[in-house]
Amino acid sequence: MRVSRLMLVTLRDVPAEAEITSHQLLLRGGFIRRVGSGIYAYLPMMWKVLQRITTIIREEMNRAGALETLLPQLHPSELWQRSGRWQGYTAGEGIMFHLEDRQGRELGLGPTHEEVITSLAGELLRSYRQLPVNIYQVQTKFRDEIRPRFGLMRGREFIMKDAYSFHADKADLQATYAVMDQAYRRIFERCGLEAVPVDADSGAIGGAASQEFMVTAEAGEDLILISVDGAYAANQEKAVSIPDAVAPLPPAALTRLETPGQTTIEGVCTAQGWQPGQLVKVLLLLARLEDGQQQPVLVSLRGDQELNEVKLVNAVSRRSEQGVLDCRPISPDDLQRQGINTIPFGSIGPDLADEVLADAASWTTSFLRLADTTATELELFHCGANAEDQHRSHCSWGDLGGAPVGEDLRKARAGERCVHNPDARLQEKRGIEVGHIFQLGRKYSQALDCCFTNENGRDEPFWMGCYGIGVSRLAQAAVEQHHDDAGISWPAAIAPYEVIVVIANIQDDAQTDLGDMVYATLLEAGIDVLLDDRKERAGVKFKDADLIGIPWRLVIGRDAAEGTVEMVQRCNREMRKLPHGEAIGELLKALRP
Numbered sequence: 001m002r003v004s005r006l007m008l009v010t011l012r013d014v015p016a017e018a019e020i021t022s023h024q025l026l027l028r029g030g031f032i033r034r035v036g037s038g039i040y041a042y043l044p045m046m047w048k049v050l051q052r053i054t055t056i057i058r059e060e061m062n063r064a065g066a067l068e069t070l071l072p073q074l075h076p077s078e079l080w081q082r083s084g085r086w087q088g089y090t091a092g093e094g095i096m097f098h099l100e101d102r103q104g105r106e107l108g109l110g111p112t113h114e115e116v117i118t119s120l121a122g123e124l125l126r127s128y129r130q131l132p133v134n135i136y137q138v139q140t141k142f143r144d145e146i147r148p149r150f151g152l153m154r155g156r157e158f159i160m161k162d163a164y165s166f167h168a169d170k171a172d173l174q175a176t177y178a179v180m181d182q183a184y185r186r187i188f189e190r191c192g193l194e195a196v197p198v199d200a201d202s203g204a205i206g207g208a209a210s211q212e213f214m215v216t217a218e219a220g221e222d223l224i225l226i227s228v229d230g231a232y233a234a235n236q237e238k239a240v241s242i243p244d245a246v247a248p249l250p251p252a253a254l255t256r257l258e259t260p261g262q263t264t265i266e267g268v269c270t271a272q273g274w275q276p277g278q279l280v281k282v283l284l285l286l287a288r289l290e291d292g293q294q295q296p297v298l299v300s301l302r303g304d305q306e307l308n309e310v311k312l313v314n315a316v317s318r319r320s321e322q323g324v325l326d327c328r329p330i331s332p333d334d335l336q337r338q339g340i341n342t343i344p345f346g347s348i349g350p351d352l353a354d355e356v357l358a359d360a361a362s363w364t365t366s367f368l369r370l371a372d373t374t375a376t377e378l379e380l381f382h383c384g385a386n387a388e389d390q391h392r393s394h395c396s397w398g399d400l401g402g403a404p405v406g407e408d409l410r411k412a413r414a415g416e417r418c419v420h421n422p423d424a425r426l427q428e429k430r431g432i433e434v435g436h437i438f439q440l441g442r443k444y445s446q447a448l449d450c451c452f453t454n455e456n457g458r459d460e461p462f463w464m465g466c467y468g469i470g471v472s473r474l475a476q477a478a479v480e481q482h483h484d485d486a487g488i489s490w491p492a493a494i495a496p497y498e499v500i501v502v503i504a505n506i507q508d509d510a511q512t513d514l515g516d517m518v519y520a521t522l523l524e525a526g527i528d529v530l531l532d533d534r535k536e537r538a539g540v541k542f543k544d545a546d547l548i549g550i551p552w553r554l555v556i557g558r559d560a561a562e563g564t565v566e567m568v569q570r571c572n573r574e575m576r577k578l579p580h581g582e583a584i585g586e587l588l589k590a591l592r593p
Contacts, residue, residue, distance in 0.1 A: 001497070003528055003532040007044060010544050011139045020219040022479035023151035025488050028578075031496075036154035038148025042472075045496040045548065049475050050159060052494045057161050057469060058415050064183040066134040066163055071113050071120075073140065077106035079115035087290055088325050095143045107277045109142040114444050114466060117164045121462060122450025128168040131452065131462075132176055136163035137473065138390055152476040153221070153432065159471040168439075168454065177209075177439050177453040184213055184435050185533025187469065192491020193478055195434060198232035201310050209439040214431030217480040225412055227425040234412075237310040240419050241412035243276045246277030246304070249380040252394040260389045265303045268391060273384075279303035279373045280383040282348040284330045287316045290323040296357060297327065298367040300350040302374035305410040314411055315370055319327070338363055341582045347384040347391060350375075351400040369404055376406030417469045432477045433470070440464040479549075483570075488549030489571045496532040498591050500550040504557040505540040514563065515556040518580055525588055546570070552587055554580075 011028040011393050019022040026032045031046035042050060058068065077098070080086035087097040090108065097109040111115070118133060119280045125133060148156050163180070167173040181197070188195035211236055214224050223236040234240070262268035265276050283299040297316060301307055313324045335343055338360045343352070354366040369399040375381075382393045397403035414428035445451065445461035454460050475494070482489045492498060499522060503515040515531065522529040530550060533540050538557070545553050555566035559577065567583045568575045578586065 001339075001530050003530060004534050005551065006530070008544070008548075013393045016098060018151065020150050020153075020480070021172045021483060022219065022476045023153070025483055025547070026151060026476060028285055029143055029488060031548075032151065037156070038145050040152060040155060040157075046475070048137070048496040049490070049494055050471060052496075053471055054161070055189060056493065057138070057187055057471070060183045060187045060190070061136050061161070061163065063134055063429065064134070064179050066136045066165075068137065069135050070137050071110075071116050073110050073142070075108045075110050075113075075116055077108060079119055079448070080108060080592060083115050083118075083444055083525075084290060084323060085115070087321055095145065097142050097144050100483055110139075110226060111141055111143045112468075113137070113139070113162055114164065114440070114464075114562040115448065116272060118444040118448050118450050118462075118464070121166050122229075122445070122448060125130055125166055125462070127453050128455055131166055131168045132172050134176060134180075134465075135165055136161060136467075150219070150221075150476075152472045155472070158473065161469040161471055163467040164462055165467070166440055166452075167465070168452065170463055172198055172467050173439055173441075173463040177437060177465050180437050180465070181211065184437065185466070188213060188215075188434065191474065191478065191494050192483060193434070193474070196233055196429075196431065198226075198431070199232075199238045200436065201235065201237045201314070210433060211437050212433050213435035215434050215474075215477040215481055216429050217477065218430055219480050220430035222431045222433055224429050225414060225426045226429060227418045227421070227424045228427055229418075229421060231424070231427075232418055232420050235431075236307065236411060236428075239412035239426070240408060241307065241416035242419060243302070243374050243410065243416060244277075247301070247370065248378075249278055249382075249394055251380070252393055255393045256385055257391050257393055258389060259347070259391045259535075262389070262391070268382075269303070272391075272393070273336040274382055274393075276303035277305040278378070280350060280378065280381045282384060284343070284345075284348060285312070285325040285327050286330050286334065286572070287313075287368070288323060288325040293320075294363045295320065296330065296360075296363055296367050298348075298350070298369050299409060300369075300371040300375040301410060302372065302378065305372065305374050306413075307372075308409060308411045312370070313408060315409060316368065319368055329542070336589065337361070344384070344388040344390075347386065347388055349384040349392065349400070350388045350404070351357070352386050370409060371404040371406050372409040373406035374410055407425050415552075421559065430471070432480060434477050435467075435469045437468075438466040440466050483549070486543070487547035490549045490551060492551045492591065495549065495551050497550050498528045499552045499554060499587060500530040500545050501533060501554045501556065502532045502538075502541050502545055504541070504555060506533060506535050508560065511556045511560040514560045514565070514580060518554060518556065518565065518584065521584055522587070524585075525592075526588065527591060554583060554587075 009030045014024045015027045032040045138161045145156050195213045195215050198212050200210045225239040226233040256417045262271050280300050281303045285297040287295040287297050313327050317324045340357045357365045357484045380394050384394045414426050418424040422516050442461040451459040451461050479488050499521050503511050519531040552566040563580050565580045565583050
């Protein structure tokens with residue numbers, strides 16, 4: 001391909017919309033163009049990158065025994081209603097684009113395809129003899145993001161590979177999950193990415209176990225915690241650790257204290273000389289459940305710990321035995337709208353009585369009480385007294401009627417000790433999620449009543465797995481991990497072109513003739529090559545070549561008459577002057593070993 005025919009438009013200035021380096025470089029390099037908020041056009045070079053990534057994915061998925069298909073993007077609401085996810089995905093801040101057709105039937109644009117594929121499997125896979133089956137697609141997906149940002153990292157339309165496996169038993173599901181784990185590792189390695197597998201929360205997809213694949217990068221939206229011994233890695237949403245110990249309170253009588261204006265952990269500890277870890281703080285939240293209930297939640301946590309919102313939602317879901325749409329802090333304005341005026345913010349204790357909710361207009365009139373183990377393990381502690389400007393010191397759980405059941409609700413933090421090895425500590429890195437695999441169990445097959453006939457002639461729901469890769473996100477993550485001050489440095493396996501031939505002076509016949517000859521020779525050898533034949537200054541061409549990040553550059557310059565070229569490797573800027581035949585041989589050796 002000749003650059004003069006490529007529709008290449010590069011930008012010298014950083015677009016105002018682009019916040020992170022990879023987004024800036026993809027816009028400046030002419031790879032993508034913004035069409036609307038969170039909506040981008042993939043221009044020719046970007047489309048080549050995406051095709052190369054997709055080819056690698058297809059090869060590894062086929063190698064793993066998966067079957068490629070293509071599922072509809074438009075989903076009938078009935079399927080999602082049967083699975084119980086329609087309300088959560090479309091109401092309030094739900095991420096599904098949805099619409100009505102001419103007959104008033106509700107439809108959604110698929111952000112994921114569990115319902116559709118499970119329904120099809122229930123119709124097509126009738127016997128255990130047909131199992132296991134693993135089906136995948138490469139498809140455009142849609143998410144109604146509230147705040148699209150970072151280009152292809154968080155868009156409203158994106159390309160994804162998603163696969164779904166169906167099994168007769170749990171052991172077979174686990175075996176395929178392990179096969180897919182290895183396939184994913186090979187995919188990311190072949191794409192030239194350093195991807196870290198980490199334990200993860202299953203989120204709205206659900207299931208018993210899941211693992212994310214994170215590309216480490218400073219611009220990553222996710223915080224991952226990795227043990228220094230390399231044996232453990234997890235997204236902070238799922239991570240566990242051993243919290244730092246706190247000095248126990250010496251025995252003393254329970255005392256009620258006046259604490260005027262001391263409504264924060266910092267404020268009351270400073271005024272009273274307490275340590276935050278010796279105090280039990282109580283958080284008041286409201287969970288919105290799938291059945292429409294609004295459930296007040298009271299969470300007890302050691303004062304030096306932070307609440308993990310994902311662990312909280314999972315705990316509420318387990319206790320209520322249904323999905324949770326969201327869980328947010330309750331404000332004084334919320335209480336006023338409910339007609340409640342008896343809750344003393346800043347002085348709430350773990351034993352706040354349910355009676356304070358008696359007059360609630362639309363909330364459930366009893367608390368769901370949860371407690372983190374850091375709080376329940378304290379023998380003596382300070383806490384609020386459930387009266388304005390009052391606290392209790394040297395309180396015990398026995399004084400409050402008994403300790404609640406403790407569970408892990410806190411955020412694990414860097415520097416804390418590891419559960420698997422208390423001698424090792426956690427360290428933190430930022431990561432970009434590019435893949436996620438799930439053991440779904442029977443969540444969707446049971447909800448949609450999709451069954452197969454087992455060896456004993458009885459119907460039972462499928463065991464299922466789900467495996468996703470963000471194709472367009474992976475492409476931008478590669479830029480985030482492979483760039484320098486001059487531009488992108490694509491890994492060779494996914495670069496839009498393998499070599500760029502730059503004719504420094506297109507008006508020089510010797511340079512033009514040698515450039516055309518080298519270009520033709522590389523094409524004949526099967527190399528995907530780009531020829532910069534524009535009537536531009538050499539400096540402009542060199543800057544553009546650095547910006548768009550083609551792995552190898554051959555410069556046809558002043559030594560063209562002698563048949564000599566400059567060969568530059570983009571990733572390290574190493575330059576050598578070689579006879580053109582030798583340079584071509586070196587390239588073939590590097591690109592076709």
